[in-house]
Amino acid sequence: MFFWRDDLGGIRRAFTDRAGGVSDPPYAGLNLGGHVGDDSDAVRENRTRVAAALAVDVERLVFMDQCHGSDVAVVTEKPDGALPVDGVVTAEPDLALAVLVADCTPVLLSDAEAGVIGAVHAGRPGMTTGVLAQAISAMHDLGASRIAAAVGPSVCGRCYEVPLEMREAAAAVTSEARAVSWTGTPAIDVASGVVAQLRAAGVDDLTWVAGCAREDDSLFSYRRDGTTGRFAGVIVRGVS
Numbered sequence: 001m002f003f004w005r006d007d008l009g010g011i012r013r014a015f016t017d018r019a020g021g022v023s024d025p026p027y028a029g030l031n032l033g034g035h036v037g038d039d040s041d042a043v044r045e046n047r048t049r050v051a052a053a054l055a056v057d058v059e060r061l062v063f064m065d066q067c068h069g070s071d072v073a074v075v076t077e078k079p080d081g082a083l084p085v086d087g088v089v090t091a092e093p094d095l096a097l098a099v100l101v102a103d104c105t106p107v108l109l110s111d112a113e114a115g116v117i118g119a120v121h122a123g124r125p126g127m128t129t130g131v132l133a134q135a136i137s138a139m140h141d142l143g144a145s146r147i148a149a150a151v152g153p154s155v156c157g158r159c160y161e162v163p164l165e166m167r168e169a170a171a172a173v174t175s176e177a178r179a180v181s182w183t184g185t186p187a188i189d190v191a192s193g194v195v196a197q198l199r200a201a202g203v204d205d206l207t208w209v210a211g212c213a214r215e216d217d218s219l220f221s222y223r224r225d226g227t228t229g230r231f232a233g234v235i236v237r238g239v240s
Contacts, residue, residue, distance in 0.1 A: 001016060001017065001019055001020035001021075001030060001049070001050065001053055002014050002015065002016055002017065002053070003015045003016060003017040003152075003153060003209070003211065003218065003219065003231070004150075004152070004153075004209045006150075006207075008110065008112060008148060009110075009112030009113075010112060010237060010238050011110045011112050011117060011235065011236070011237045011238075012054050012055070012234075012235065012236050012237075012238070013108045013110070013150050013233075013234075013235050014050075014054060014233070014234050014235075015106060015150075015152040015153060015209060015231065015232070015233050015234075016030055016032065016050060016231045016232050016233075016234070017029075017030065017218045017219055017231060018030050018031075018217075018218055018219065018220060018229070018231065019218065020049060021042075021045075021046040021049065022042050022045050022046060023038050023039070023042045023043070023046060023229060024039070024042070026225065026227045026228055026229075027042075027228065027229035028229075029229065030046050030049070030050070030229075030231070031043060031046055031220070031228075031229025031230060032046055032047055032050065032063075032098070032100060032229070032230055032231065032232045033100050033102070033229055033230030034063070035065075036227070036228070036229060036230060037227065038229060044058075047061060050232070050234065051096065054096060054234060054236055055238075056094055056096045056236050057094075059078060060078060060094055060095050060096055060236075061078070061096045061098060061234070062075060062078050062079070062083070062088060062090075062095065062096065062097050062098060063083070063098050063100065064083045064084075064085050064086065064087075064088055064098075064099065064100075064119075064121065065082040065083050065084045065085075066085075066086050066099070066100060066121045067084050067085070067086065068086065068121075068123050068124075068125040068126060069085070069086050069125065069126065069129065069131070070086060070087075070125075070126055070129040070130050070131040070134050071084070071085040071086060071087070071131075071134070072085055072086070072087035072088065072089060072118075072120075072131065072134040072135045072137075072138050073085045073087070073088050073089070074088075074089050074090065074138055074141075074142065075088055075089070075090050075092075075095070075097075076090065076091075076092050076095075077092070077095065078095070086120065086121040086122075086123075086126045086131050087118060087119070087120040087121065087126075087131050087132075087134060087135040087138070088118065088119055089109075089116065089117070089118040089135060089138040089139050089142065090116070090117060090118075091114070091115055091116045091117075091142045091143070092237075093115070093237050093238060094236065094237070094238065095236065095237075096234055096235065096236035097117060097118065097119035097234070097235050097236070098119060098232045098233065098234045099119040099120060099121045099232060099233045099234075100121070100230040100231075100232050101121065101152070101154065101213070101220075101230060101231060101232070101233070102213065102219075102220040102221055102222040102228055102229070102230050102231070103123075103154060103155040103160075103213050103214065103221055103222050103223050104121055104122060104123035104124075104126075104154055104155075104190065105122040105123070105127070105151060105152065105154040105190050105191045105194050106119070106120070106121065106122070106151075106152035106154070106232070106233030107119070107120040107122050107132065107135075107149060107150070107151055107152070107194060107198075107233070108120075108149065108150040108152070108233050108234075108235040109135060109136070109139060109147055109148070109149050109203075109235075110147065110148050110149075110235060110237070111139065111143075111144035111145065111146055111147050111148070112148070112237075113145075113146065114139075114142070114143045114144045114145065114146075115143075115237055116139045116142045116143060116144040117235045117236070117237050118135045118136075118138070118139055118235075119233055119234070119235055120132060120135045122190065122194045123190065124162075124166075124170060124188055124190055127170070127173070127174065127177065127190055127193050127194055127197065128169065128170050128173045128174075132194065132197050132198060132201065133197070133201060136201050136203075146205070147201075147202075147203050147205075148203070148205035148206070148207075149198050149203045149205070149206045149207070150206075150207045150209065150233070150235075151191060151194055151195055151198070151206065151207070151208045151209065152209050152211075152233045153209055153210070153211030153212065153213055153216070153219060154190060154191050154211075154212070154213055155190070155212060155213050155214045155221065155223055156189065156191070156212035156214070156215070157177075157179030157180070157181075157187050157188060157189025157190075157191075157192060158179070158180075158181055158182045158187065158212075159181065159182070159187075159212055159214040159215065159223065160179070160181070160187050160188050160189065160190065160223070161181040161183070161185050161186070161187050162186055162187060162188050163186065164186045166186075166188070167179070167186040167187065167188050168186075170188050170190075170193065173193075174193040174196050174197055175196075176189070176192045176193050176195070176196035177189055177190060177192060177193030177196075179192070191208070195208055213231075219231055
């Protein structure tokens, strides 16, 4: 169920994998994405299992309607409708925040002392348009000051081949994103760019979970499989 998880000062953080779910192929396993064509009852059961494993009610599990942008929302409860953003932040205990990915970089942010957490969907568009800076700013507005980050597995730079112009545009924003694919063609390393941006923003307590979604069959990857599910980064703060 979990590719990686830990407890940092009472804040539970995890990145899921494909194990332990009920979805059928091509979403086989623990698909948490409700927008990819999978059976809705299977997705609901998968989400319920993840919530239970993290000791939170599934009705307190917040997902975004991600749109590859840089908008961030501050929430105090689970929204009734869609949440069309790529970052979500809260200071509410036992409200779990989730980010769905199948190649993009999931980022979990927290300040245990301030009791503020965030989840960010950092694909190439979000990285280049400042979604991480927006999320960190929103956390500061809620009183966070010493932010820790967990950066989850995503497609690696060797596997993310792109046109030269696209790579150079990303590198113009964050030079660490410039990469070369396995075959020597232009590529983007989004996770390296994300880590560089976090460090530039003063995030020193940083955990980068190794793994390439395209190379690791235990993770969902759109680049590898096309029609597929989504794994997630999830973060929740317990009641003090």
